[in-house]
Amino acid sequence: MSTEPDTASTGRPRAAADHADSESIIAIPSMDPFYRAPAGFEYAEPGTVLRSRAVTLALFGVIRQKVSAWQLLYRTTSLDGAARVAVTTVVLPVGGRARPERALLSYQCAIDAVSDRCFPSYVLRAGARAVGSVPQFEFMIILYALRRGWVLSLPDHEGMDGLWGAPIEPGYCTLDGVRAALSFEPLDLTATTPVALWGYSGGGLATSWAAEAAAGYAPELDIVGAALGSPVGDPGSAFSRLNGTIFAALPAMVVEGLRRTYPVLDRLVREHVAAAGLETLSSLHRKTTVHAVASMVMHDLERHLDMPMADLLATPEMVQIFQDIQPGKSAPEFPLLVVQAVHDPMIDVDDVDGQVRRYRAAGANVTYIRDRLSEHLSLHPIAAPVTLDWLSDRFAGKPTDESSTITVWSLAGSLPGLRGLLGLAVSTGRAFAGRIG
Incomplete structure (x- = not known):
């Protein structure tokens, strides 16, 4: 099998590994040879890294961020069991030292489109022209999460064909992206590294599929929890x-x-x-x-x-x-956090209530928080601090309470919530200044 690597045999990126980032405009995935499956890739195990390159990330394609990032082309699986390739962008702070306790967060962006111009691997790079793509705005939350010291995996969970809405397959893409990240030497991760999943809206739906597929598709992964923000439900x-x-x-x-x-x-x-x-x-x-x-x-x-x-x-x-395409048919073996706006004009709260009920009926442990004052777009940044704290507790091995549903006026109404939003605001300001999140 030809893997056509863009890195040296040590796994460390060559100086010219991402020559495209020196240009003002980069190619969209369908025009970029990096995304093409190498000959014989179908014989590789799911999650095998087939090709890698170092990339430069930039807010809105313009404001370069001081993070270390690579893109990994890896082997994954389609809904019908056929071999496919996908790409994930893996990120850690510049100068971040390898630590035995380092954790991996797989963040599924709200791609919410069929155009490859909205894939995170394109949108988040310096030189991308993707005005109106949702991951551009999510990048500020991604950089805020990076401040926790975790390694991040940002998969193109729709695969190469923009399969938005497809069942299960986004979960395979996500889990194989985790496998690829764990094996990628520059990240200094191991097979026992704890993993968490997070996504909002369309990314929350992809995270739902990954959580549901994990036990059967990737049982070796140490997934400690999954946070589903407004995960569509139905x-x-x-x-x-x-x-x-x-x-x-x-x-x-x-x-x-x-x-x-x-x-x-x-x-x-x-x-x-x-x-x-x-x-x-x-x-x-x-x-x-x-x-x-x-x-x-x-x-x-x-x-x-x-x-x-x-x-x-x-x-x-x-x-x-x-x-x-309705999620909630099986119970993940790890705890779930679900957040949803009560008055969401895009994702009906009744649909998410139903997804939670299905999870619990199947035996899942679900912490469900409903926010009265938020709507779809505002809830994501408002819920981000609470979500990150919940994920931190899962990485720390803290026990979770029994399944519960609480309805609050606003997740920003508590002191920790306000403190977290202030931190997000500071992080966003640093991102616009081109500094680490």
């Missing part, structure tokens, strides 16, 4: 509720992502969607999340159908797909 319900609203692009992008996962859906779309609707769906491959949302405000997909939307969604094929 993508089928979200589709019906958001179509025709200001967020109509989100369900449309899920359809476009799922067409690549389910041939039967692709057939239904081609049979029942008019040419103008097909063009609308295809155009999403060129758009970042914010661009897509802005271009499809109040867009109703039903106007492109030759049958009522309700009738299409009631077909056996669509019912099965919506059942497949």
Whole structure:
């Protein structure tokens, strides 16, 4: 098998390992040879690093950050068990010394798009042109998490094809990204390094799949906990509720992502969607999340159908797909933290309540916090300090309480919450100044 490494045999990056970062603009993943699977990769074990390179990270593609970062191309697995490749970006502070107690946090960004222009491995690099991609904004929270001294893995959990909304497979991508990071020599991690998972919104959904797949797919990993921020709960319900609203692009992008996962859906779309609707769906491959949302405000997909939307969604094929993509079918063996805004206009609290109920019915330990005053976009930074403290406790081996649900006015209302938000504000200021998070 040819691994075509971009690093020396020691695993340390060569000086010219990332020559593209010296340029003003970098290639999107579909045009970048680094992302191409090497010959014979399918014979490697899942999580095997096939290629690596050092990269420079920058806030909004412009403000370079003083962190050490590499990208790892690794072997992973598709929903149907076929060999695939994916990329994760691994990050640690510049000058950070290897410590035996170092932990690994896999953070799943809210890619929430089918365009590779929104993949974290592209968005977070110096020279990226990805205006309107969500991971650009999440980078400030990522840098704040980096201050805890953890190594971070930031996988392109949609794989190479932008499979947003697909079940299970994002979990495989995430877990194999963890395997790749643990074996990558410059990070000084080991097979026994404790691991935690975290994601918000679409990243929370990917984290749900990783948590559910862990016991069967990667039982050797020492996963101590997973934090699921607004993890969608029921993508089928979200589709019906958001179509025709200001967020109509989100369900449309899920359809476009799922067409690549389910041939039967692709057939239904081609049979029942008019040419103008097909063009609308295809155009999403060129758009970042914010661009897509802005271009499809109040867009109703039903106007492109030759049958009522309700009738299409009631077909056996669509019912099965919506059942497949609903998380919460199995209980992770490690504790979960779930946070959700009560008045979230994008992710309905009832859907997340249902996901939590399913986890608990299967035997999972879930701490569920519902926030009354936040909405979808504000809850992520507001909940970040509490989430990071919870993850720190899991890494420290502290016991968790029994499953509980609490509803608070605001996660920012406590002294630790306010202190954490102040820390996040300071970290963000340092990021805009080009200093370590």
